[in-house]
Amino acid sequence: MGMDSLIGGTIWDEYSQKVTDLMNNPKNMGEITEEQAEAMGAKLIVADFGAESCGDAVRLYWAVDPKTDVILESKFKSFGCGTAIASSDTMAELCKGKTVDEAVKITNIDVEKAMRDTPDVPAVPPQKMHCSVMAYDVIKKAAAQYKGVDMESFEEEIIVCECARVSLSTLREVIRLNDLTTVEEITDYTKAGAFCKSCIRPGGHEEKDIYLVDLLEEYEKEKMATAADASASGANLDFAQMTVVQKLKAVDKVIDENIRQMLIMDGGDMEILDIKENGAHFDIYIRYLGACNGCASSSTGTLFAIENILKEKLDENIRVLPI
Amino acid sequence: MRVYLDNNATTIVDPHVFEEMEPYFVQKYGNPNSLHSFASETHPALKDAMQRIYAGIHAPKEDSVVITSCATESNNWILKSIYFQYILTGRKNHIIVSEVEHPSVIATAKFIESMGCRVTYLPINHEGLVDAQSVRDNITDKTALVSVMWANNETGAIFPVEEIGEICKEHNVLFHTDAVQAIGKLPVDIQSFNVDYLTMSAHKFHGPKGVGALYIKKGKELIPLLHGGSQMGGYRSGTLNVPGIVGMGKAMEQAVDALDFEMSDVKEMRDAFEDELLKIKDTFVVTPREKRTPNTILISFRGIEGESMLWDLNRAGIGASTGSACASEDLESNPVMEAIGAEADLAHTAVRFSLSRYTTQEELDYTLEVVKNAVERLRGISSTYSYAPEGHESGLDAHH
Numbered sequence: 277m278g279m280d281s282l283i284g285g286t287i288w289d290e291y292s293q294k295v296t297d298l299m300n301n302p303k304n305m306g307e308i309t310e311e312q313a314e315a316m317g318a319k320l321i322v323a324d325f326g327a328e329s330c331g332d333a334v335r336l337y338w339a340v341d342p343k344t345d346v347i348l349e350s351k352f353k354s355f356g357c358g359t360a361i362a363s364s365d366t367m368a369e370l371c372k373g374k375t376v377d378e379a380v381k382i383t384n385i386d387v388e389k390a391m392r393d394t395p396d397v398p399a400v401p402p403q404k405m406h407c408s409v410m411a412y413d414v415i416k417k418a419a420a421q422y423k424g425v426d427m428e429s430f431e432e433e434i435i436v437c438e439c440a441r442v443s444l445s446t447l448r449e450v451i452r453l454n455d456l457t458t459v460e461e462i463t464d465y466t467k468a469g470a471f472c473k474s475c476i477r478p479g480g481h482e483e484k485d486i487y488l489v490d491l492l493e494e495y496e497k498e499k500m501a502t503a504a505d506a507s508a509s510g511a512n513l514d515f516a517q518m519t520v521v522q523k524l525k526a527v528d529k530v531i532d533e534n535i536r537q538m539l540i541m542d543g544g545d546m547e548i549l550d551i552k553e554n555g556a557h558f559d560i561y562i563r564y565l566g567a568c569n570g571c572a573s574s575s576t577g578t579l580f581a582i583e584n585i586l587k588e589k590l591d592e593n594i595r596v597l598p599i
Numbered sequence: 600m601r602v603y604l605d606n607n608a609t610t611i612v613d614p615h616v617f618e619e620m621e622p623y624f625v626q627k628y629g630n631p632n633s634l635h636s637f638a639s640e641t642h643p644a645l646k647d648a649m650q651r652i653y654a655g656i657h658a659p660k661e662d663s664v665v666i667t668s669c670a671t672e673s674n675n676w677i678l679k680s681i682y683f684q685y686i687l688t689g690r691k692n693h694i695i696v697s698e699v700e701h702p703s704v705i706a707t708a709k710f711i712e713s714m715g716c717r718v719t720y721l722p723i724n725h726e727g728l729v730d731a732q733s734v735r736d737n738i739t740d741k742t743a744l745v746s747v748m749w750a751n752n753e754t755g756a757i758f759p760v761e762e763i764g765e766i767c768k769e770h771n772v773l774f775h776t777d778a779v780q781a782i783g784k785l786p787v788d789i790q791s792f793n794v795d796y797l798t799m800s801a802h803k804f805h806g807p808k809g810v811g812a813l814y815i816k817k818g819k820e821l822i823p824l825l826h827g828g829s830q831m832g833g834y835r836s837g838t839l840n841v842p843g844i845v846g847m848g849k850a851m852e853q854a855v856d857a858l859d860f861e862m863s864d865v866k867e868m869r870d871a872f873e874d875e876l877l878k879i880k881d882t883f884v885v886t887p888r889e890k891r892t893p894n895t896i897l898i899s900f901r902g903i904e905g906e907s908m909l910w911d912l913n914r915a916g917i918g919a920s921t922g923s924a925c926a927s928e929d930l931e932s933n934p935v936m937e938a939i940g941a942e943a944d945l946a947h948t949a950v951r952f953s954l955s956r957y958t959t960q961e962e963l964d965y966t967l968e969v970v971k972n973a974v975e976r977l978r979g980i981s982s983t984y985s986y987a988p989e990g991h992e993s994g995l996d997a998h999h
Contacts, residue, residue, distance in 0.1 A: 288910070299910060305979070307986040322991050328944035328983060331904060335982040353985035357906035361980055 290401035291358065292393045299358040304368035306351040308337040317341065318348050323418035326410050332356040334364050336414045338371065340422055345375040352414075359400045359407035363387045367411035380419045380430050383441055384412040405439040406472030406481060412438075436486055439471030444486065451495050459488050515558070515591035523551050527560060530589045535582055544568030546582075549599060557593045560586065564598060574598060601916040602962040606803075607752050607780060607895060607953035608920055613805040616849045619644070620807065623842040631839050632830060641841050648848025655851035656778075656797065656814060657788040663815040665834045666844050670779045670800035671703035672824070673813035674746075676835075677775050677796050678704065680821040681744045682711040691743035693717040697729045697758070699935050700748055701777055708746075721747070727754040727886040727939045731762035738766070744773045749781035753935040753951060755895025756886040757785065764793035773819060779803050783854035784861055784892040795819045801843070805955070806850030810843035857956050866893035869954050872963045873898070879974055885939050894954040897935070899945045900974055902983030905933070908950050911973035917966050920951045944983075 291299075313320035318339035326333035332355065339349040350371040354364040366387050371379045387408050391399035400408070420427040433443040450456065450465050459476050463469045469488050474480035477489045518526060527548055539545050544567035552559045562582070564574050571578070575598060583596040603611070623644065629637030631645060652664050667673045678694070685691040696708050698720040705720075712718045719737045723729055734745055745767050750757050760776050767774035775796035781787055783804035789797060797814040801807055815821060815834075827836025873896050876882060881901035900908060905921035912919050921933060936946040952966070978984045987993060 288913075299907075300914070302980060309986060310988050320988060322987055324982070324993055328902075328947065331947040333982045335985050335987075353982040354980060355902060355982045356904050358910050360904070361907065 287401050287404060288358070290398075290404075291362075292391055292397070292399040294391045294393055295358065295362040295399050298362035298365045298391070302352075302361055302365040304351050304365050304372075305353065305361075306337075307353065308339050308349055308351050312349075313339040316348050319422070321418045321422050323414055323421055325414035325417050326355075328355050332360050332407060332410050334360065334410050334414050336364075336368065336371075336418050338418050338422070340376060345377065345422075347371045347374055347376065347379060356410075357404070357407060359404040360410065362391060363400075363408035363411045364414075366390050367415065371415065376419050376422050379415055382412065382415055384408040384410075384439070385441055387411045402439075402471045403473070406474065409438045434486070436484070436488065436491070437466075437468035437471070437475045439475075440467040442466045442468035444491075447488070447491055448495075451491060457492065457496070459492070462488055462492070515594075520551060523558070524548060526590055527551065527586060530586055531582070534585045534589075539568055539578075542567055542571075544571065554595075557595050558591060560594060560596050562596060562598050600962070600965050601918075602966055603918050604952045604954060604958065604962075604966065605918045605920050606955040606958075607755075607951065609802045609808065610805045610955055611957055612802075612807055612846070613850060613853055615853065616806055616846050619849045620842040620846040623845055627841070631841060632828070644845045644848075645839065645841065648844045651848035651852040652799075652812060655782070655787070655855050656799070657790050658814055659790070659817075661817045662789075663817070663832065663834065665813050665815060665831050666840070666847070667811045667813055667835060668809055668837075668840070669811040670701070670777065670798050670803075671811075673798040673800075673811050674701065674703040674777060675707050676813055676821065676824040677798070678707040678711060678744070678746065679824060681773070682714065682716055683822055685743035686711065686714075686716045692741045693719070693739060694744045694746065695719045695721060695734060695737050695742060696746045697721045697723065697748065699723055699727075699729075699751055699753070699938050700746065701752060701779070704746055704748070704777060717741075723756075723935075723938050725885075725939060726890065727751065727756040727935060728890060729758045729763075731759040731766060734763050735766045735770075738770045738772055742770070742772045744775060746775040746777070748777040748779075749787075750778075750785065750892045751935065752780050753933060753949075754886045754897045754939075755780070755891035755953075757781075757890055757892060760794065761792040767795075768793040780892060780895075782851070783858065784894060786858065789814060789816075796821075801847035801850050804850050804854040807843055807846040810840055810847045812847070860956055862893050865954055865956055865958065868958065868960060868963060869894055869896060872896070872952070872954075872967065875967050876970065879971065883941070883945060885936070885941060896952045897933075897949055898952070899936070899941070899948040900950065900977075901945065901948060902981040903974065903977045904947050905950055907977050907980075908948075908970075908973055911977060912950075912966075912969060915969040915973075917969055920953070921949060 308320055310320055316339050319342050321338040321340060323336045335353045337351045338347050340347050350368040352364040352368045354361050370382050370386065370390060388399050388405065416427045416430045419430065433445060435441055436444050436447055447466060447468060451462065454465060456462055456465065459469055469476045472481050474482040475484055475488055477487050515523065515526060536545065545565040546562050546568060547565060549561040549563055568574050579596060579598060583594065586594045586596065623641065627640050629641055631638050631641045658664055681694065694708065694716060696704055696718065708718045721729055721733050729747055745763060747758055747760065747763050749760050764774050773795045774793060776794055777798040778787055779798060779800045780803065782799055795816045799812040801810040823834055823836065825836045830836050830839055870888060873884065876898055877884065883899040885897060909919060909921060933946060933949040936949045
């Protein structure tokens with residue numbers, strides 16, 4: 277919140293002069309026909325993206341030189357708002373003179389930057405950034421058509437936030453590195469979710485395969501699983517706070533790692549029978565097995581060794597009582 | 600030329616209204632609830648205003664018309680009060696609203712739904728109308744309230760409130776109607792049918808912004824939303840908005856006086872304007888004229904996204920709307936169009952023109968010319984009307 281967000285502004289006031297001018301007089305608006313393409317010795321590509329039912333639809337026309345792959349002419353038609361029209365126009369302009377492979381590298385962010393009046397002031401308000409994404413998508417569609425390949429083959433990564441072009445792998449990494457727990461934090465770190473907000477959670481303007489809230493949940497579950505593993509082995513807990521099962525496991529682990537080996541070498545072993553809280557003490561009842569049973573050291577040296585290692589590793593107040 | 604055709608969003612304050620309000624800023628600024636002459640000199644005008652407001656809706660003296668800060672407050676009040684009085688106490692568990700109510704009803708319904716109240720959202724039909732029968736079908740013995748607007752802000756569609764009121768009476772269920780778009784456009788007589796609560800807003804009928812009201816029938820008392828110094832009979836605390844109330848009273852009186860003009864002259868102008876708009880090819884209007892408020896047209900221009908049309912209109916000095924002004928900052932299509940189930944590709948093409956008694960024929964003639972030019976220009980840009988080579992498989996119909 278804060279003063280700026282209390283009284284809604286007019287989105288049009290946040291359009292750059294370039295966006296306004298292009299909306300009023302789009303430069304590359306129009307069509308290329310088969311005949312015109314032929315006259316240029318070029319191949320005509322007509323690619324559509326979007327749908328009127330979604331509020332935005334664009335048709336891109338390219339005349340491509342088949343020998344050099346250079347886009348000789350580029351025009352568009354668009355059903356959409358001012359941003360959609362201005363960004364389609366800018367996109368068509370940026371395509372001209374580029375090879376198809378170069379054009380594929382144009383992103384919606386390039387389009388938006390090209391529409392800025394000054395380098396550090398966005399050309400459109402955040403919620404309108406979405407309308408420039410289509411300009412990016414339709415290039416992929418046209419290029420795919422020209423090359424006879426699938427549109428997805430141009431995508432090297434899964435993009436979660438299309439407006440800011442933030443990938444799934446980037447988001448996963450940033451969330452884990454910085455231990456992010458809220459959407460606002462993700463937006464602060466990556467800009468994902470700052471624009472049309474479709475990628476935040478289901479129910480937005482556009483349906484997504486994966487949302488920011490899913491990524492947070494995924495990380496939360498991961499943390500929980502790690503914590504559960506840790507607590508099952510008692511790694512991070514005070515011995516005194518452990519459940520009986522955790523105490524048993526913890527004692528067993530210490531014995532396994534430090535003592536059992538020696539006992540077995542001497543032809544013996546031991547088992548834990550019970551753990552009881554006795555005032556300030558934890559009494560661990562054990563039974564010697566094999567050669568240990570009846571060994572003189574079992575009630576002196578060996579016993580002290582076991583008790584000391586458990587005291588050192590787990591809790592000062594442990595007492596070991598052989599039965 | 601500047602033309603204002605967004606009167607369902609707000610209206611110009613009638614100069615006579617402003618004139619009556621003016622003394623209550625600098626000259627007579629007393630708090631009406633104090634004990635001195637500064638206070639008492641505000642009383643005659645307040646009494647007059649209340650009488651005018653009561654008369655405007657034919658409310659009997661024993662009922663209450665509580666002045667609020669806006670229709671949003673009134674709508675919040677009725678729903679939240681029902682929640683506290685009936686739902687939270689376990690006496691009832693359900694309310695019914697239409698799916699195209701104003702956001703101040705829908706959002707409040709969603710809020711009390713999140714607090715455990717069951718909410719039925721009544722659908723509208725292909726003409727944008729609510730079927731009274733659907734109210735009967737959804738009422739249970741646990742239904743506390745039915746809230747259905749009198750006229751829709753986007754389409755102007757008039758909902759069958761008399762019939763719905765009757766059904767509510769039969770089933771002993773409370774009935775509220777948001778009459779914000781009805782006052783000044785339709786005869787509003789709360790004694791002519793069964794209604795327990797009714798919402799009003801002064802700025803929709805040439806009164807000032809920041810004043811609304813909630814009519815409450817005797818015996819159907821609500822708990823207050825605003826607690827405090829017990830103004831408005833304890834119903835709504837907060838120092839009385841003296842100029843606002845005075846303005847609302849005068850605006851109500853004028854709205855009643857101008858009703859015939861609105862229903863004949865404004866309607867005739869609207870109809871003729873609509874006829875001309877419909878001569879442009881590929882244009883669509885959803886709700887039949889006789890089922891609409893006399894000032895409203897919601898029209899779709901195929902192939903033209905609504906905001907683009909507003910852009911071109913605005914460049915020519917014309918103010919219209921793509922629907923509810925509250926929603927114009929998000930990217931969503933007109934919710935009423937979506938609810939009507941109009942062809943999905945038309946949902947984003949709706950533009951609303953709403954007239955008032957201040958609208959002139961000259962303004963409409965000018966607007967028509969601007970619309971025609973805008974349609975030509977924008978369809979020239981539109982992919983809907985663009986060339987495709989033979990055998991081209993259009994991807995424009997598919998959802999992305």
